[in-house]
Amino acid sequence: MDAxxxxxxxxxxxxxxxxxxxxxxxxxxxxxxxxxxxRAELQVLSPLVPIREVNFxxxxxxxxxxxxxxVDVSIDADRDASNxxxxxxxxxxxxxxxxxxxxxxxxxxxxxxxxxxxETAIHxxxxxxxASGMGFGSKRWVATLQRQCECLAILMSTVPAADHSAITAxxxxxxxxxxxxxxxxxxxxxxxxxxxxxxxxYAGNVDEDVRVMTRKSIDDPGEPPGVVLSAATSVWLPxxxxxxxxxxxxxxxxxxxxxxxxxxPMQEMAHIxxxxxxxxxVSLLRASAMNANQxxxxxxxxxxxxxAGSLVVYAPVDIPAMHVVMNGGDSAYVALLxxxxxxxxxxxxxxxxxxxxxxxxxxxxxxxxxxxGNGNVSMGRGGSLLTVAFQILVNSLPTAKLTVESVETVNNxxxxxxxxxxxxxxxxx
Numbered sequence: 366m367d368a369x370x371x372x373x374x375x376x377x378x379x380x381x382x383x384x385x386x387x388x389x390x391x392x393x394x395x396x397x398x399x400x401x402x403x404r405a406e407l408q409v410l411s412p413l414v415p416i417r418e419v420n421f422x423x424x425x426x427x428x429x430x431x432x433x434x435x436v437d438v439s440i441d442a443d444r445d446a447s448n449x450x451x452x453x454x455x456x457x458x459x460x461x462x463x464x465x466x467x468x469x470x471x472x473x474x475x476x477x478x479x480x481x482x483x484e485t486a487i488h489x490x491x492x493x494x495x496a497s498g499m500g501f502g503s504k505r506w507v508a509t510l511q512r513q514c515e516c517l518a519i520l521m522s523t524v525p526a527a528d529h530s531a532i533t534a535x536x537x538x539x540x541x542x543x544x545x546x547x548x549x550x551x552x553x554x555x556x557x558x559x560x561x562x563x564x565x566x567y568a569g570n571v572d573e574d575v576r577v578m579t580r581k582s583i584d585d586p587g588e589p590p591g592v593v594l595s596a597a598t599s600v601w602l603p604x605x606x607x608x609x610x611x612x613x614x615x616x617x618x619x620x621x622x623x624x625x626x627x628x629x630p631m632q633e634m635a636h637i638x639x640x641x642x643x644x645x646x647v648s649l650l651r652a653s654a655m656n657a658n659q660x661x662x663x664x665x666x667x668x669x670x671x672x673a674g675s676l677v678v679y680a681p682v683d684i685p686a687m688h689v690v691m692n693g694g695d696s697a698y699v700a701l702l703x704x705x706x707x708x709x710x711x712x713x714x715x716x717x718x719x720x721x722x723x724x725x726x727x728x729x730x731x732x733x734x735x736x737x738g739n740g741n742v743s744m745g746r747g748g749s750l751l752t753v754a755f756q757i758l759v760n761s762l763p764t765a766k767l768t769v770e771s772v773e774t775v776n777n778x779x780x781x782x783x784x785x786x787x788x789x790x791x792x793x794x
Contacts, residue, residue: 366396366425368403375509377552377676380406380416397427408556409500410707411599411752412576413488416556417455417501431466455482474510476503490601490750497713499673508672516639535693537637543696544647544667546587551678551703554595555754574598575776581763586698591761593702596775597754600783603792606708606749610675612790613706614668616650621789622782625664625681629653644670649687663687678705707752753779
């Protein structure tokens with residue numbers, strides 16, 4: 366019911382949300398009977414899948430002792446019949462979750478998503494995934510919720526973990542806060558949400574499936590000032606999502622695709638676990654200096670994986686600034702521009718599908734058929750859909766004009782990276 370905390374719990378799914386009106390606050394000092402009008406931008410991390418802008422009512426009801434339901438339904442207040450371009454491409458039909466207290470202190474969550482959407486707006490590559498419910502459906506909400514709850518349990522634990530014993534508790538918090546901002550900004554750059562004022566470029570020198578956008582960064586201590594260029598594309602690879610994720614997050618293999626690696630392996634300087642799976646973590650990597658005149662560079666990286674997909678996000682960071690952060694200092698003044706990868710299976714992982722224009726699926730608390738006996742994730746039987754995105758500073762003057770060369774450089778960077786990944790995994794087309 367708290368828009369800010371809802372967005373924090375599902376950072377890769379919710380680009381932006383707000384409560385526009387509180388119609389009822391609930392009775393007896395509780396949320397029982399609370400009704401509010403909300404807006405949200407929901408996303409799948411690919412430039413080939415449009416953001417879903419939804420305007421909906423959210424109702425909270427206590428069903429029984431320890432059992433609560435939170436349900437949404439779209440309202441079409443924004444639909445303007447006189448303006449066809451304002452047609453709503455997605456409606457949220459009754460959707461939401463039932464949360465039940467369990468005797469062991471856990472919660473049992475049953476989730477239902479029911480949406481009506483315009484399939485023609487989605488690129489053919491992603492249609493099977495979206496129709497299966499793995500894009501915006503209940504499987505993805507539940508998978509994200511499980512991963513985030515596991516992360517919170519680890520961060521709130523009083524038992525010291527061996528992997529970050531060199532970093533103080535306040536240093537851990539600062540590093541995680543910085544990593545969260547980095548990942549949020551990465552997502553905002555992939556999907557062109559209204560978090561930043563992006564301008565889409567229509568340039569003849571850019572590959573057809575690469576989306577290039579630009580914006581000006583002014584007076585933001587968390588970013589270098591100037592003209593920022595974002596480029597993103599999605600490609601299909603005949604490699605399993607798990608194999609692709611393991612390859613991209615491995616600092617020892619980074620030189621096979623990353624020009625920032627100086628052609629050699631990187632070393633992990635710090636590691637903060639965010640889940641039981643080793644792939645859920647924040648780490649600090651150091652690139653080897655090629656010669657005495659070159660300073661070694663630090664890269665902040667966050668990786669996460671769950672039953673719906675995985676993410677590898679990174680950004681070069683200033684060494685003195687990271688020393689401040691690791692000692693518990695304020696991370697808001699560390700300037701960074703993120704790049705990275707989002708990986709999803711190329712279609713449904715089970716037979717649970719739905720009609721071409723409706724995505725309806727539900728998943729109970731323990732009913733996750735995407736995990737094997739070890740609790741590890743098996744995300745797909747076939748190939749992967751890989752989204753590659755870069756944000757780079759092309760000019761340190763916000764007033765500078767964008768040049769054709771800058772656009773070509775970022776386009777070449779993205780296509781070169783894709784080719785290097787294909788070559789390393791022996792899947793050149």
